[in-house]
Amino acid sequence: MSIQNLIASVNERLTPTELRIAEAVLDDPMLLTFGTVSGLADRVGTSRASIVRFATKLGFEGYSDLQKSVRDGVSQQLTSPSHRVRHQDGPAAPIQFEIENAMHAAFVELDDTCLQSMADPIVVAPNVWILSGETSMAGAHALYSGLSMIRPNVRLIQEHSTGRELCGALPGDVAVVFDFARYRKNAVIAARTLSDLGVTIVAITDGPLSPLSSLTQIRCELKIPAVGPFDSSVPAVIAAELLVAQVVSELRDEARNRIDRLEVFWQATGTFLNYGPRPNRDA
Amino acid sequence: MSIQNLIASVNERLTPTELRIAEAVLDDPMLLTFGTVSGLADRVGTSRASIVRFATKLGFEGYSDLQKSVRDGVSQQLTSPSHRVRHQDGPAAPIQFEIENAMHAAFVELDDTCLQSMADPIVVAPNVWILSGETSMAGAHALYSGLSMIRPNVRLIQEHSTGRELCGALPGDVAVVFDFARYRKNAVIAARTLSDLGVTIVAITDGPLSPLSSLTQIRCELKIPAVGPFDSSVPAVIAAELLVAQVVSELRDEARNRIDRLEVFWQATGTFLNYGPRPNRDA
DNA sequence: AAAATAGTGTAACACATTGACCATTGGAGT
DNA sequence: ACTCCAATGGTCAATGTGTTACACTATTTT
Secondary structure, three states: OOHHHHHHHHHHHOOHHHHHHHHHHHHOOHHHHHOOHHHHHHHHOOOHHHHHHHHHHOOOOOHHHHHHHHHHHHHHHHHOOHHHHHOOOOOOHHHHHHHHHHHHHHHHHOOHHHHHHHHHHHHHOOOEEEEEOHHHHHHHHHHHHHHHHHOOOEEEOOHHHHHHHHOOOOOOOEEEEEOOOOOEHHHHHHHHHHHHHOOEEEEEEOOOOOOOOOOOOOEEEOOOOEEOOEEOOHHHHHHHHHHHHHHHHHHOHHHHHHHHHHHHHHHHHOOEOOOOOOOOOOO | OOHHHHHHHHHHHOOHHHHHHHHHHHHOOHHHHHOOHHHHHHHHOOOHHHHHHHHHHOOOOOHHHHHHHHHHHHHHHHOOHHHHHHHOOOOOOOHHHHHHHHHHHHHHHOOHHHHHHHHHHHHHOOOEEEEEOHHHHHHHHHHHHHHHHHOOOEEEOOHHHHHHHHOOOOOOOEEEEEOOOOOEHHHHHHHHHHHHHOOEEEEEEOOOOOOOOOOOOOEEEOOOOEEOOEEOOHHHHHHHHHHHHHHHHHHOHHHHHHHHHHHHHHHHHOOEOOOOOOOOOOO
């Protein structure tokens, strides 16, 4: 059983310090294979005793025992060459290539100018409506999730309730519409109706030939790769996330305040398991 | 320069004892990687001092220096590509770079073995339940969208109706749970309850330290980059899409038939604007 | 508010490793 | 025979290792 699985099996019972040890070990397993108790303790910023306790909690006699176990695993890996080939190229190699291509293209398309032109109307609009076909819902959901955390009056429209929900749309509002080849009739018609109403349309779609492209200049055009029989949502999700980030940077304090208030709610309702400082946070 | 080459370069000047040491080391390099002076001395049948002299003759400061050199070589050999990816990201890497790194890591993690272990239970389960925190909903939605097109009884559980919906779960069912750092209490508790009920848990999460990891062996562990103030859903979406593709390839005709029937419905209800052959189709 | 408990660090320990130093061996040359 | 010298083995203090017992703190329970 690998050290990762071993940690996984007890991760609920780890103390804060032991968690830090686990993180360090998972981040760089070499620390265990070659390292010493003292080295690991210094690296984690704890005492040697805690390292030993960590080893015993994992079910070993002590650190030496744990290290021996890890080394045995490493020896096996080294002697069997199968391990090295397995990870080179997965079965998804062509898919991987396609998706990475599409991602590159998406990042090129979503440059500052494009993102700004899409974010500007969202910043000032009283209401933001998000429309999407059922199959490209992942991108719409990412946008909804992000936007609704940083500004009010964001609504994700489900296909079955298009009319009922959209009847509240007013001139000056913004509608962000996701739609890709084999364009959903429902989404396109709703977008056209909103456009006629004076709602600004922001289109996230797949090319100048899209029916959405004729509705608005504010749009981005993505390359959509296939994963198995279906289209990938990854480009749409990236577009949504970058758009959210752009809106955040334009709203500045307003967005930050809202996030702070949201955080208060989360803490009060005990939404999350841990409230410690996030591992990767920078804004 | 490898230890073999190093020995070769001085083999003319080795004393008989040193030759025996060299033979032992070449025969089993692990002796050097993990062994001690005493161990090696006993194995060769000589004194510890001779081992040290051997090390200095090879050009090192002492035995420790030699061992360090060997270990560095070994480390490079067995550092997996995914690990290398994870470690090359600097402190302030641009978003694009971070996301592409995370994608690479995701493709490495989601190899055949991993995808199969996750797809197998989904293929045979009577019911599939998809759980997710609100913030990682995009991945869950991608999975729901894909799976529900290729098999029946797939349900996406919203946080507010967890209890009402999940009470229909039975042993033998499968629950696919998305959850990432700052784990949603709701999702974790629901997963644990289902697990106790005898439902197979498939976890898409962010490491062995996730509370989900202690529930099941069937899981994948993704690196989640940050986009602005929020976490990216891209890795979760990719995992979902690859998983769908894997399930499709295992279901084969059953999935194809279902897609065909769905197509008939779409045509009958005029869901799409154009019915021409899809641009990117291959399965 | 007091007591019990869990978590953590400090200090002491027993032991292993290491390389410098010295002793012994064994053979080659004078 | 004797010296010389490289090769080898042994000893030992210094350092570093893993481990354990104990004390302190924070948290929870009573």
